[in-house]
Amino acid sequence: MKFPEPLIEGRLIQRYKRFLADVRLPDGEEVTAHCPNTGSMLGCQPADGRVWLSRSNNPARKLPFTWELVETAPGMLACVNTARPNAQAREAIEAGRINELTGYSHTRSEVRYGEEKSRIDLLLSGHGSEPDAWVEVKNVTLEDSGQGFFPDAVTTRGQKHLRELMAQVALGDRAVLFFVVNHTGIETVRPADHIDPEYGQLLRQACDAGVEILAYRANLAGDDGDPSGGLALSESVPVILEI
Template sequence: MKLPEPLVEGHLIRRYKRFLADVRLRDGTEVTAHCPNTGSMLGCQPENARVWLSRSDNPKRKLPYTWELVETEPGMLACINTARPNAQARAAIEHGTVPELSGYRVCRSEVKYGEEKSRIDLLLSGHPGQPDAWVEVKNVTLADNGQGFFPDAVTTRGQKHLRELMAQVAKGDRGVLFFVVNHTGIETVRPADHIDSKYGRLLREACDAGVEVVAYRATLAGENGSPSGAITLVESVPVILEV
């Protein structure tokens, strides 16, 4: 899938109030962009980092710019827009990039389910040889020496999703945790026990209970480390659960 074009390059001045980011564009103009990421964005907001924004011509929007990408360190890009991963995962599944989830005829989004009143990101059905698959999608952008970590902050919501997936498996369906790796420097994915040890324990418990975990990395960078404009998931990344 493609990002809106053209992307506008600038340098990050600051991110604040979670949803706002001040950016200095290449011509020196300073703009305030919408930051579509409610998380901590640990490692994804270095001082004066190169960033790329999309621009909307919708006159009803208060902020025309949306923060999409950041250069976390020279030559390494991350997609911080958490509105993108669900669409990335769905496109990869429908195009046959994810063999673990191939063969399903129907894909629905945001279906209500579970005793804790959740909404599943993707519900796959219509496979003649498989039960329905309940797929929870998570964006991975926290990187350290080639390792990707999730979550980047304590997540009670993420813990709830693991419990819901385990409940679906207990009913005879498939529960799948899908890590969308939106960082070009990540080679493996691990639970971030140093940030949310409860999530790490619960993830391992979920896997023991039959919840499946997959991770796929996106293409973000083109020549010279600049954005390619494509954020398509292209390859599997190992998930390591050992402590």
Template sequence: MKYSEPLLEGRLIRRYKRFLADVRLPDGQEVTAHCPNTGSMLGCQPDNARVWLSQSDNPKRKLKYTWELVETAPGVVACVNTARPNHQARHAIEAGVVAELTGYTNCRSEVRYGVEKSRIDLLLSGHPERPDAWVEVKNVTLAEGGQGYFPDAVTERGQKHLRELMAQVAQGDRAVLLFVVNHTGIEQVRPADHIDVRYGQLLRQARAAGVEVLAYRAALAGPDGNPGGRLELTEAVPVNLEP
């Protein structure tokens, strides 16, 4: 799974109004890019950071550029486009990369479910021996000293998803929380108790109730350490739920 076209490098000037970012291109031109991320992006917008943009020639788009990647520290890259993780997860599952979720023949996206009227990111069915698997995908980009944390801001929506997943387990199905680790500096994923203590509590409760908690790392960088347009998930990383 790769970007369809080479990304354009620039330098971050500022992010503002949540969905906008001003970027200086190598020729000195300043452009405004769409920032497809509703979160706080804590740790992912250093001053004058190297960033990479995708481009669109669609005349109906208001903004030509989309902010995709950022260098958070020398040689460390994160994907900030939250439209990517669901596609990354689906591609990895269908390619057999996520060992825990092999054997399913059907995959549906954005299926309505639950008493709290949620939409599941991926619903897997058709396994000859196992029940349907309800898969909620979360993007992890907050890193501190090799530790990856989720969430990067208080998330009532994320708390709701955990309650919905526990309800699916109670009905006899599989429920899976899949962290897509879109940060090359993360070696382990933990709940961000220091940001959203309730989410951490619910996550531990969910795993105790039978919700499976997985994390898989995205490649993001090429062999020379520079972003090479790679988005595929490549390997599992540990999830540590110790307080």
């Protein structure tokens, strides 16, 4: 998965009102970019940090720039655009790069399911007599000393998704929590018990109930080291649930 056009580098001035970010471009121009991330973005808003923006040519858009990447520390990149992970996961699954999810011939997105009226990110079907696989995708960008943590803020929505996945397992289907690790410095993924202990407890409960937990890291810099290179998922990352 590649960006359609080369990204534009700048320096972060500030993020505010959740969905806005002021960025200084190399020529000194200051622009306001759309920040497509509803989370806290903990660790992904360094003062004067290097950021990369995409630009839309759609004249109807009020804000042509979208914040895509940030350098969280020297040599470490994170993708903060939470509209990307579902497409990253789908592309990797359909390309056969996710060993645990090969063999399915059909993929649907945003399918309604569950007693709590959720929408599943990806529903995989058409694997002979194998059960359908309900795949919930989460973006991981919170990093500390090589460890990735999810969530970066209390998430009642995420807790609901875990309950829904457990219910699908009870019905006889596969249910998968898929962590898209959009941070090049993350080597393992853990539940962020220090941020949302209830989510951590539910995640372990879901694992015990048969929900499969996967994590794959994106190669954000691309093969040539260019931050505009792409978002392809490149390798599996261990998920550690022990406290």
